[in-house]
Structures are given as structure tokens and as C-alpha cells.
Amino acid sequence: MTAAELGALYQQLILDHARERHGEGLQPTGSVQSRQVNPLCGDEVTVQLTVDPATGNIASLHWEGRGCAISTASASLLADLVHELPADELTTRIGHFRDVMRSRGTLEPDEDLLADAVALQGVARYVARVKCAMLPWVACEDALRMLAAPSAPEPV
Amino acid sequence: MTAAELGALYQQLILDHARERHGEGLQPTGSVQSRQVNPLCGDEVTVQLTVDPATGNIASLHWEGRGCAISTASASLLADLVHELPADELTTRIGHFRDVMRSRGTLEPDEDLLADAVALQGVARYVARVKCAMLPWVACEDALRMLAAPSAPEPV
Amino acid sequence: MTSVTPTVQPEVHPVGAHRAEVDRIRDDFPGLHQQVAGHPLVYLDSAATALKPRQVLDAERRFAELRTAAVHRGAHTLAATATEEFEGARATVAAFIGAAPDEVVWTSNATEAINLVAYGFSNASTGDRLDGTDAFRLGPGDEIVVTELEHHANLIPWQELARRTGAALRHLPVTEDGELRMDLAPDVIGSRTRILAFSHISNVLGSVAPVAELVRQARAVGAVTVLDACQSVPHRPVDVHALGVDFAVFSGHKMLGPTGIGVLYGRRELLRELPPFLTGGSMISTVTMERAEYLPPPHRFEAGTQKVSQAIALAAAVDYLREVGMDRIGQWQGMLGQRLAAGLVGIRGVRLLGPAPGTERAGLASFEVDGVHAHDVGQFLDDRGIAVRVGHHCAQPLHRRLGLTASTRASTYLYTTAEEVDLVLESVADVRPFFLGTPR
């Protein structure tokens, strides 16, 4: 990785979200929440979803956790993404994000689906850091699953 | 080891003693006996000494065991050596035999001390076989020790 | 050498056709091209440990030179690359035996792999561990079954497990010719049987166990099967899922790999339930001063810094074997085994152990020379540059049953030629004349 690549991993948007975190702090009123641990480092995140009772869509995502710049920025970017998405749609987008992350850099992210979270695409080339970026998304996916019917979480 | 060296290890005298074994078979009347096991192969020998009540010297050595040509020939040659030796003298000779065996071929055996058992000198260059040749001598040494005062055997 | 002409004819087994290929293979093995006692080495001790091809030595060295880094522990580039290669090696070895990567645990040899399973059982049976380990809890009234022909590695760990837990150790006997008494199996394997541990191929006799039948009987009573595959995985195609065993073990050094690495295969469902054995770093998720939580398999069983360059080298060995083809290796060695067996029964005063010529046997044969101690036989052969194994081959109970304390074993591998087999037969025929003065 050259200095240029370090910038590709830690894009300015990521550094910004790592500092100014959107959605941080759990709410007393959330609908469901899921806690996930990254086995590689022991870091963790708890993601909480609130459902809009009117539309049945996801109203907001809040989170709390401990992790690196990648994982906190990832949670923050995800919080920006969810607003008023139907649960199904959010699940699809998480699936796309996972595909990108697992692609080792061969799959371009779709900005229509991921919005600013495309900034995380550089992570895909760092196998050891993919779990960092995935962590909040896995927690979100698990929370979505609970919304449908409570079940066991899938591994990160 | 060339074919010539194989002959140095298995001298004709050794092959003869391995077939025509002197002193084989324990006597009902022996004075002391010691059983030793070769840990490398699991073979064993029991050596029995008979003391001449008149002189206090070693009257005879008998043995019984299971082992290779080297160890059986060694027992047989040792049986020939002991006749009417004082216990001290025999102990000295065993010590010399051990020195020769441990010398990796650098120490010439003294024929005055070992008689025909000098035929075993070729063994000294085969570290893995030294214990074979030593086995009956160690048993004999242990038996001699019992004659003096009963005690634990030394390792081969 | 009239008395030792193999009864298996070149027409039946096309020696010539293979010869060119074997010669090519031999070029890869630096160890083959040395002199012993002034003769070219004839290495017939591959069942003890195999020679290693350049490709394996190169892979190991390349890794040790450049990829030095603790796997699963570092974030830096070297560590990430090392981790990927290490897990890649696991996938290679797993595929070789028809298993999934997470069913393959690295150990330092097959012996340790068996101990891992045995200690897993006793850790589930002693102290206050409670969760999810019923399958492995043993106590008085339970029985562990082995066979009488086992290598000590597949016997003593079970004796010790029985001692620790109060379970009883039973065994399936062999005949005085070394054949498994399968007729007694239904008596020995019963409702109390919790573990059935047996060798795929005997390292002394070269005989092949009826795996399917033994697995069937073990399953019928709900016993866990442990296959000692030390002499099969290196020498013929083995698919652990197809065999249906619960655990299987083998050693890298017998299959062109380095010393210091072995493999435990465990069926996923069972491995998940097995308590840890060695504990320490890299096998935990959370640790307090009071207690630790453990990772899922295979990492739960891999404590501390792993045998990394050895795993890489073992994967290179597997690549080498696959390239030659396990089917061909198995056929070739079967033929060499037959040639050995047929030749030995033709030599005066020699008793072949194990299956008669014509009956299935691996590429090895053990024998007794009447009136000559095995160590003397070995020494005699060594003088001609022929390396064989002498002793009890870590199978004292079997030797006792055969009425012996020691035997001589010649064992082959993919680099062994028919000429080498003939040479050992020729030399064995000279043993009694030398030691006993008998005619050839």
C-alpha cells in the first residue's frame, strides 16, 4: 500500500465520520437492537433500529460501540443511509455492501444503493479490515431479522 | 560402513559365539543375579554369578536372555572371561570395556584385560549398538555390586 | 537370485511404463541421491518417515525467509499475507481428504492429534465443564474399543483416557497371523462402546481394515469413530466424508511434508462440541483472570503460535502428491507391496507377516528371519545402503501376539523402484547364510 492507497482506505469522508459520528448513542425508544463482536479484535457495536409506525419503514438507526476508524465511520455512514427505507430494501443494500466488501476490490459499489458509504470501498482490499467495515452492517442485518421474526444472528 | 566394515562389526568370533553360546542357561545354585533391559530395543538379559566359596573369586557366569548377535555373543564372551577373577578385578575390566565401547572407536581394547572379548571392539563405532554389547556387562556389574552390598543398578 | 524372483510378473504390473515417471520423480528428491556405506541409498523406510521433494523444501524456505509473521495476530501486511497463506494451506489439505477447511486442525503430529481427541473427552468428563459436551462425557461403565494391532499412538492415549475417567478399555483381537477377528466385533462393540479407534492400514502388516463395516457397527451403537490414517492418507486416495468416520489423524512427515506437523480431521458437528485441549493465545475470544471463552473450531484447538511454515510446506506436499495422482501412487505402491510379499515368502527361513501375497496390502512388508535378530538383519542391509526399519515399530502388543519381539520392515513410496525392491529381497536372502552359515 502506498501513501496514495492509505488515502484510498481512509478517505477524508471516513475520517470525518469517525470523528463526527452520526447516529451515535442508543435511544430509550428503539424497536430492536443487536450487539455484534468482531472476533479479530474484540471490538463491538450495538445497533438499534426504530420503525416508523406510520409507514412500517425504518425511521432511524442508532448505535453505540467501540472500534477503529473504519468501524465507527461505517456505523455512522450506515445511520445516514437507513432513513425511511423499507426493511426489505435495507436488507438488499446490506447484501450489496457485503458483496463489495468480500470482492477484494473487484466489485464497484453502486452509489444509488450505498450513497456516501461507497467511501468504504477501499476497505475491500484489506482482508483483515473487512470485518471492521461489516460489523455495524451485520448488526443491522441481525436487527432487521428480529423485526421479521426473532432468530439467531448470522456470523459476521 | 563398507562390506569390510560389516566384517569388523560381526567378526567371525562374534558370529560363532552368537551361535555357540557359552554360559547360556541359569543355574539353580547361583549366588546373585541381575536382569537388565536394553531400552532401545526391549531385549533383555539376566546374568547370574556364582562365587567360589574357597577363594571368594567369581567361579562362573551364567546368563539367559533375548537379543541380537552382538548382545548374545557379548554375554557368551563375558562368560569365558570371568573364571576365577576376583570381584574387584572383574569390575575393573568391565570399566575398561565400557570405556572402549564409549570411545567411538578411538580407544584400543587391552587384550590382557578382555581376552577374546576384544572382538567386540568394532561395535564401538556403532553408537546405536553399543548398548547391545554393554547389556550383559552392565548386568554383571550390577550383580557384582549386589555381592558387595545390595543396591540399585546403574543405567546401561 | 532364483529363490527371490517375484511371483508377480512384470506383464501383470507394467514396471517399464512407470519407470520413466518414477525416474522423473526421483530427480525431485535430493535425499535419494546420497551414498550410505559406499552404496547408493536404497530408502525403504518411508512408512516411518518420507523423503521430501525440492518443491516442499523450497515452499517452506520461501515462507520462512520472507513471510515470517505471527498469523491471526498481526495487522501489518506480512502478518495478513502469512495468515492468508496459512489458511490457504488448511483449505488445500482439507480438500485432499474430502473435508471442509474448518474440519481440519493442525497438530504437531498424528500422536498429538489422537491425544487431542482423548483429552477432549477427559476435559468433558472432569471438573465443572458442563455445556454442550454430553457427547464426550465418559465414566465408569463406558467402554473404549481399539484393536490389537494398533500403533502405540492409537493405544496408550486411550489407556490413559480410561485411567482418567474410569471407562474400560477393550480391544478387538487379531489372529496369530495378525488378522482382525471381525467375527468377534459384535461381542466387543456394544451398547457400552463410546469410542472405536482403529488403524486404516496397519504400519506393521500393511493390511487394510474393513472401515465401512467397523463404522457401521460403531454407528449402530452410537460410538464415536477415530481413524488412524497415518499409513493411508499418504499412500492412497482417502475421503473422510465418504468413509464416514468422526475423526481421522495423520502426520505430515510421512507424506513428503516436514516434521512437526500433523492433522486432526473432525466431523464439523462433533468438533464444535469438543472441549479445548491446549489452551493459550489465539484460541480465545474473551479472557478475564477467572475464565476464558473459546473460539469455534478449528482455532479453538490451535493454541499459541502455530506451525506456520510447516503447514505451508505440507500444503506443497499435498500439491505434489495430487499432481502425481493419488490413484496412481496407490496402484504403484500396491504393486510394490505385492512384489515385496511375493519375494519374501520365496526366501528360505523368512516369515512374511500380514496378508499372503495376492491379498490386498499396502506398499510395505514386515518379516522375521528365522534365527537372526531383526537388528542384525537391519545392520546387514544397512551395510548395503538399504535403510529398513527394525524393532516393534511401536506395536508391541501386535508383535507379542505374532510371537515376536521385533521384525524387519521394508516400506515403499512413490519414489521407490521395483529394482530397489528386488535389491532388498536379494539381500534378505543373504542374511541367514551370513549369520548362520546356512545355504541360500
Added chain:
Amino acid sequence: MTSVTPTVQPEVHPVGAHRAEVDRIRDDFPGLHQQVAGHPLVYLDSAATALKPRQVLDAERRFAELRTAAVHRGAHTLAATATEEFEGARATVAAFIGAAPDEVVWTSNATEAINLVAYGFSNASTGDRLDGTDAFRLGPGDEIVVTELEHHANLIPWQELARRTGAALRHLPVTEDGELRMDLAPDVIGSRTRILAFSHISNVLGSVAPVAELVRQARAVGAVTVLDACQSVPHRPVDVHALGVDFAVFSGHKMLGPTGIGVLYGRRELLRELPPFLTGGSMISTVTMERAEYLPPPHRFEAGTQKVSQAIALAAAVDYLREVGMDRIGQWQGMLGQRLAAGLVGIRGVRLLGPAPGTERAGLASFEVDGVHAHDVGQFLDDRGIAVRVGHHCAQPLHRRLGLTASTRASTYLYTTAEEVDLVLESVADVRPFFLGTPR
């Protein structure tokens, strides 16, 4: 780099004088001469695993190529030679730590060595083993004592031993700065203490334990001492007899040797009494289907085919270290450790863990960068070719005590230059500006 100028001056530690020698040493390490991320590798992760010199790789390869043979099992020439070299390697390693050859047991790493001792205790305490093992029998009421700064390898095996036997695990706490609370030692180490296990040098803090005082207190209450010497034996002269410990462990891969080999030192009288751990071939004298009799140490503890080429290579590593001189290596690394520590405390927003500059420390330093996660620090340094370790370094309880979940560690070895230390300091000073936009 005003903020990171080491307070330890070149005048005090003659960098220049050593530099020529270090350059010569560096020529021997092929792994040092590679590029990472377009930069020359700066390897500061030697406390995890060390790079290997040509001499070690050559010795290992030469052996693996030509000496392939099972040791202690063959009568042929190859096997005899291999056995001699293998036992020669044991003598070399034993002499290196001031022990007798029969006090040195090969294991696959330090972790396994600690497990060996722990399972020895539990094997003496469970089942019907009776003879000669009183020294190792544990049960309720007995106590095992460790410290709060232990590597997981020297903690979890004792937790598990306690679980298996009903003994209690206690620990000597550390202050929030990581210092051993020696003032509490007399409360923790008492008449119930049967085992006292502790690290010679902390792999996180680089601090050195007061071995003499701990051994004295353990002896006073008749407890067995187990020294985790993983971070001392590779880096400074260690004489186990002079230290007076009962057991000591270390790993080959941290001292220029290969992966897959470790060492257990055991005081002869104790090792003789310790029950076997791994069982199988080559560690027995007589075996029946019912029971086995075991060889004396060290072979009693070495079941199955051993890590032969790894032992040979480790002996070559020891030869290399002795040639350079452990005294010089210790001094050199002490100086590098001071340079690291002094530099780190001078960087804004960096918290140095462990002893303050000027206080004794090994050639390593761990630190926290305020507001930046250790994995991000590691990634940033990796981008400049600098390999450091990030995470809990297998010491979660210590990190918890220090109020951290992870830290970054830079660790040196005999091939590390002062310039490399300065480079990491320089780069650490750039971390917060990059991630947080703070001024340097």
C-alpha cells in the same frame, strides 16, 4: 522531528560502534531486505516472531534434505545420524540456558510447554495414578498463583487446571501502570500455594519481574515455580539454574528459530516425577494392551515423531545467538528499548505503557495514541513499511487493568537499528495529525 528526539543520547549509547556489526548481522536475514507498501520493511514485531538468518534456514534445509529419518527408532545409518544430531541439538539448547540435556523437553511452542506442566499436574491428580507423584497432586484447598500481566498462554492453562482439579486460581495484581504489586505478594503467596507461574519479561510492558524474590517466596511455601521465559531467553543471557526456577518455557520462533518448536526446561528431580502428558510411540519402554511403562525424561514427554528438523534449526539459531553474544544482544536491545520509550513519551497524545524511560525495560515498548484505535495506528505505520503489533497481545486482563482494549507495540531484535526506532517514532508522531487533524 523535534518532539521525538530521543532523550537517550548517542554519546551515552554508542550507536555508531554497533552499527557496523548490526549491518553485518542484517546481511544474514533475507526477510529484512524486502519492500512493504513500496518502502523497505521496518520490522518491529520481533516480540511476536523473529526473522530467521540464512544460517538457520540452511541448517534446517540441509537436515530435511539428507537426514530424513525417524530418530530414536531406526537402526540404519540415516536414523543413527539423525538421532545423534537431534540429541546434539538438545545439548546445545540446554547449554544455552544453563541446563543439563535431560532437563530439556521439546514441545511445539511455549504454550504447549506450559500445558505440558499443567496436564502433568492434573494427570497426577485424576484417575488412579499413584506412584511418585505427590509433588504434583492438586485438589480443593490448593492454590495456583499467576500475575495479572500474564500472556494468555500462562493464564488459561492454569484456569483449566484449576477447573479440572478443584484448586483455586489466584493472582498477584498490577497497578494501573502495570507494575506488579509486590507488596501484596506475601498475602497472595501462602501455605496453600502449590504453583507460582509468572513471566520473566512482560510481552506488553517490557518490564522485568523480580525473579529472585518471587522464587524465594515460592520456595518458602514449597510451591513449584514456572517461568514464562518467552521474552527473556531470546533477548538476554538466562541461566535457569542460577534463577532457581523449577520449570521454564520459551519458543523457538522468537529466537531466530523456526515455527513449530518450543522448549520446556524442568529441574531434573521434578521432571523425573512428572507424569507423562502426550502419550504414544517413542516415550515408552514396555506396552501391553492394558498398560504402558514410560521412559525417563526427557523422552517420557516426547510422544511420536519429533520436530526433528526444527530442533536442528533451533540449535543453529542458538549457535548464531551465542556467536553474537547474548550479553551484547541484551545491552543493545536495552538501549533500543530506552530509545523507544524516551521517544514515545515525547510525542503529544501518546501514552507509554510500562516502565518510565530510564527504568529497566526490554527492547520493546507498547503505547496508546489518544483518540486513535490501535488498529488504525498499525495500518498507518504499515503504509510506511513499518510492521508493529496491534491488539491485546494475548494479554486481555492486563489491558483491561490499564483501561485499554488494545495497544500498539514496537519490538526490536539484534538486527534492529537505531534509525528504525527513530523512523517508527517519527511516524507515530504523524498518527494523530492524520486521523484527528491535530497539530504534531
